[in-house]
Amino acid sequence: MKCSVKAPAKINLSLDALRKREDGFHEVEMIMTTVDLADRIDLTETESGITVDVSAGFVPSDQRNLAYQAADLLRKRYGIKKGVHIYITKHIPVAAGLAGGSSDAAATLKGLNQLWKLGLSLDELAVLGAEIGSDVSFCVYGGTALATGRGEIIQAIPAPPPCWVILAKPPIGVSTADIYKRLKVNEVEHAKTTQMIESIKQQDFRGICDNLHNVLEDVTLGLYPEVKHIKEQMIRFGADGVLMSGSGPTVFGLVEHESRLHRVYNGLRGFCHDVYAVRLIRSTDAC
Numbered sequence: 001m002k003c004s005v006k007a008p009a010k011i012n013l014s015l016d017a018l019r020k021r022e023d024g025f026h027e028v029e030m031i032m033t034t035v036d037l038a039d040r041i042d043l044t045e046t047e048s049g050i051t052v053d054v055s056a057g058f059v060p061s062d063q064r065n066l067a068y069q070a071a072d073l074l075r076k077r078y079g080i081k082k083g084v085h086i087y088i089t090k091h092i093p094v095a096a097g098l099a100g101g102s103s104d105a106a107a108t109l110k111g112l113n114q115l116w117k118l119g120l121s122l123d124e125l126a127v128l129g130a131e132i133g134s135d136v137s138f139c140v141y142g143g144t145a146l147a148t149g150r151g152e153i154i155q156a157i158p159a160p161p162p163c164w165v166i167l168a169k170p171p172i173g174v175s176t177a178d179i180y181k182r183l184k185v186n187e188v189e190h191a192k193t194t195q196m197i198e199s200i201k202q203q204d205f206r207g208i209c210d211n212l213h214n215v216l217e218d219v220t221l222g223l224y225p226e227v228k229h230i231k232e233q234m235i236r237f238g239a240d241g242v243l244m245s246g247s248g249p250t251v252f253g254l255v256e257h258e259s260r261l262h263r264v265y266n267g268l269r270g271f272c273h274d275v276y277a278v279r280l281i282r283s284t285d286a287c
């Protein structure tokens, strides 16, 4: 038995941290949406154990892989005797702020739910996903949502109006834990989450661009001038709205008209290797 699942990347249209909690995590309010840049997860049932192979050499293929952790969690929780081989074809850049690993874990949960006939609902898979990482619950649902708590409480909202998204990632990896640790949560200018939700509901593209805000951006930009430079270039080449995703270092630009898209894309390609032109997507594909 085999199954293939798509694992799309996410961007944060807004990311606010309200306070630091006793457990060390931050209470957040985030608007997240999936884009059509995706890894592919191929699951093949085996007699026992979990094995992982990844198309990109620098991603761990042992217990540290979030897809491995997803399979391990399901096997232990539901007493599954069968095993699985997981092949991950990576297209999403790693440690980029695009939830690549989290999306691989979510896709593995969804695929194994089918392969092992567990009959779990998306809500149940999202609760399990939260045990793996804060972004996994959102990735189980995909689409567009408000994420609260430490990121695991998900409320679906309508999709933003169709537009292009340019992603540009400088050649550095950023540690999410390190960026959150450096955040001075009492000193940040908070995001306008309500206005962003309203702009999305109204399909007001200009309003969405005006309300893009990420409290982690200043922390990462302060540490890595190359991220700041990419943001400045993205604005200079004419993206309608520009923001860093997650804890970075990927910067995304929203572009409404295709005529402008080529200028922004080609301009960035001049000095940044990892540049993608993608679109927002409305929901993820299960197998």
Ligand SMILES: C[C@](O)(CO)[C@H](O)COP(=O)(O)OP(=O)(O)OC[C@H]1O[C@@H](n2ccc(N)nc2=O)[C@H](O)[C@@H]1O
Pocket (backbone or CB within 6 Å): 012, 015, 024, 025, 026, 027, 028, 030, 097, 099, 102, 132, 133, 134, 135, 136, 149, 150, 151, 176, 177, 178, 180, 181, 246, 247
């Ligand atoms: C930056 C985002 O990607 C935005 O979508 C997420 O908030 C991070 O999600 P993630 O990578 O799944 O993060 P996790 O693996 O759960 O946490 C990594 C580390 O980030 C910090 N962390 C994460 C989420 C949160 N709400 N508060 C935090 O302070 C914690 O130090 C944690 O140990």
Ligand SMILES: Nc1ncnc2c1ncn2[C@@H]1O[C@H](COP(=O)(O)OP(=O)(O)OP(=O)(O)O)[C@@H](O)[C@H]1O
Pocket (backbone or CB within 6 Å): 058, 059, 060, 064, 065, 066, 067, 088, 093, 094, 095, 096, 097, 098, 099, 100, 101, 102, 104, 105, 135, 176, 246, 247, 248
């Ligand atoms: N399936 C996976 N794909 C990519 N990285 C993985 C995977 N499993 C574990 N990792 C590890 O997780 C780390 C973070 O990678 P990932 O691509 O998930 O970061 P990210 O996009 O910044 O995530 P987020 O936006 O959720 O914070 C990497 O350093 C990598 O070693």
